[in-house]
Amino acid sequence: MLVPSLIVAIAAIVLLLLILTSKRSTAKPEAYYDLSEAERYLHKWGYVDTRFEFDDPRSVKVTGNRYPISGFRMPHLVPFVEEMLGFSIRPEDMVEGNQTHDIPKPNIEDNFFQAVETQFKPEQFSINERDRLVHSHGQLSVGEIYRILYGASLERVVDLVFFPESEEDVKEIIKLANKHNVCLIPYGGGTNVSGALAIPTEEERMVVSVDMQRMNRILWIDKENFQACIEAGIRGKQLEKLLSGEGYTSGHDPDSIEFSTLGGWIATNASGMKKNKYGNIEDIVIEATLVTPTGNIETKCITPRNSTGIRPQVFLFGSEGNLGIITKAIIKIHLEPEARKFGSLVFPNFEHGVRFLKDLRQNGTLPASVRLVNNNEFRFGQALKPSPT
């Protein structure tokens, strides 16, 4: 048996992340994801430098050196997956993915397209098939990714991709869409897992994906009040890199941080792994700007809290682009932590772990992140480790 019996005996583990006092210090903890940019997969998650490969018929490795799990033989993974899923994994059974995609012709509203051509630079819009397919799905495993990689083509994709470079561009494209009865779908990092980017097959109007990636600047940092104003298209990794250069962090740390964007976090009510310390996205965002067909909503509270009236900010969290396009937000920022400490605790069974978490919530100080994993999840983690020899 390849998996040591010790591992099987462990029934529940709590993983802890403590964020220590954040005094200014030159020795910063390293980010646990590679900050460098590289080519991304068109449809799958992640960078093309990183993929699983067989290095012998029973062992795999992750290519490249981007992540801690990159570059070494993993002899335990194939046996573990076979045990869990109940079938054999053999290199010769690998399915080749779709080489081509059957992409429907774009449904162009001529007057809208003419106006876009007149008002914007050529590099701000595309009807290229590849661009249109990339912008027509998120990362929902079965309905979107499996289908694109191995299944039948998508029946409906966006008809045009638009790249605004300023809030003015967003206002203009919304005005044009409103005038010409065109649908807009804001697009952030493309990491959505709730199907929000799927286009209804019966939609007969022209559909335009508004890719926010060029609106990725920090507009200002207010160090006195620990706030920063940031364009909505910034990706988490970019944001943290820029803030870190000034000694700050947003504290928002979703699993998708390399690719997902500030606007996407707001529109999908995001939660981050360090929310016990920094809060969820609704705790992090103080103000936001939403451009709608009938005007801008700019939230602005002079006082931190009001007793009168519903806060307009709350309409944005989870709004999924239904009300308009989020162009920027003022967020809380924090001094970068001086250190991060990780730890884990082992429990004889899952119920003990649950009880521990409840006690911790009631009686203790919560670490920035705490997760209870069951034995299968733990074994999965162990199976991603190198050969002991």
Place this chain on the structure above:
Amino acid sequence: MLVPSLIVAIAAIVLLLLILTSKRSTAKPEAYYDLSEAERYLHKWGYVDTRFEFDDPRSVKVTGNRYPISGFRMPHLVPFVEEMLGFSIRPEDMVEGNQTHDIPKPNIEDNFFQAVETQFKPEQFSINERDRLVHSHGQLSVGEIYRILYGASLERVVDLVFFPESEEDVKEIIKLANKHNVCLIPYGGGTNVSGALAIPTEEERMVVSVDMQRMNRILWIDKENFQACIEAGIRGKQLEKLLSGEGYTSGHDPDSIEFSTLGGWIATNASGMKKNKYGNIEDIVIEATLVTPTGNIETKCITPRNSTGIRPQVFLFGSEGNLGIITKAIIKIHLEPEARKFGSLVFPNFEHGVRFLKDLRQNGTLPASVRLVNNNEFRFGQALKPSPT
């Protein structure tokens, strides 16, 4: 000089409240407000057993024994107030308050009133002048309280006061109001300080105050998941008394806790003094039921968080009765703390205090409550102390 110079030299003080680990324990900390009920003032804040009285021309005391400041001579208060406000305070200058109130006749919609008489018990509604005036104001100092106590009468008061005893009653009264074009104003503890209970003088429809005080039950407590379902008319003091009997607390602790209600907290987006530990009202309330003219909104999330869609709960915070009447809510509960510890720190000036609070926010663990007071506020506190002799 009556005020010791030491006090004048202190420029800023931070008051701290630490909530210690909340293990179950028989020795509970005492509530710092009297849990007993008594007659309330009709219009002013508080209980009639508690008022300032001159005990000699230059000294006052607070009557009764309800609060820590009750029952002793305060020789420093009159001089302090005179210094701060720049005029003399003499017993012979005391103004006698209004003995009578000029209350307009109720504007009764006959069909509505007939239906109310038919459908409800006689003790569930009142057109008594006193009841109507009491329900026509909150505690906004100048516009409401001063005017009622010393100024001209209110031009417009509610025409009827209704006391629902169940969610069914609320549904029925809303149905009737909708049918007969009658305005409803939900009324909790009457402690509103933002003018939300004032009636527009130009309102020509019948106006009914819906006093929620009889809907004050805890419907259930889920000790496994630390949740409780509570009717919206419960006052903070009642809630904490009932929860405390089971070993729990809501953790919500607004200044108005003796009188303000759960429904009022939600409708006015309330913040409590221990929010650093327990959160503000939007962090405490998990689900809520809103009865509207077009049906009930019952929020119900099986998962703690969703990426899709705006949470309907968020519309309730700060809604001030505009959308309907909140009848009940599911809130988080916590084990009662084993102990409370209070502390204070003195700073040479206010700026140092501000800097300390910022550092604490970034680098430390926040106490349940922390307040920075300036020297005048501190001196006011000192002036409420007994004579040193």
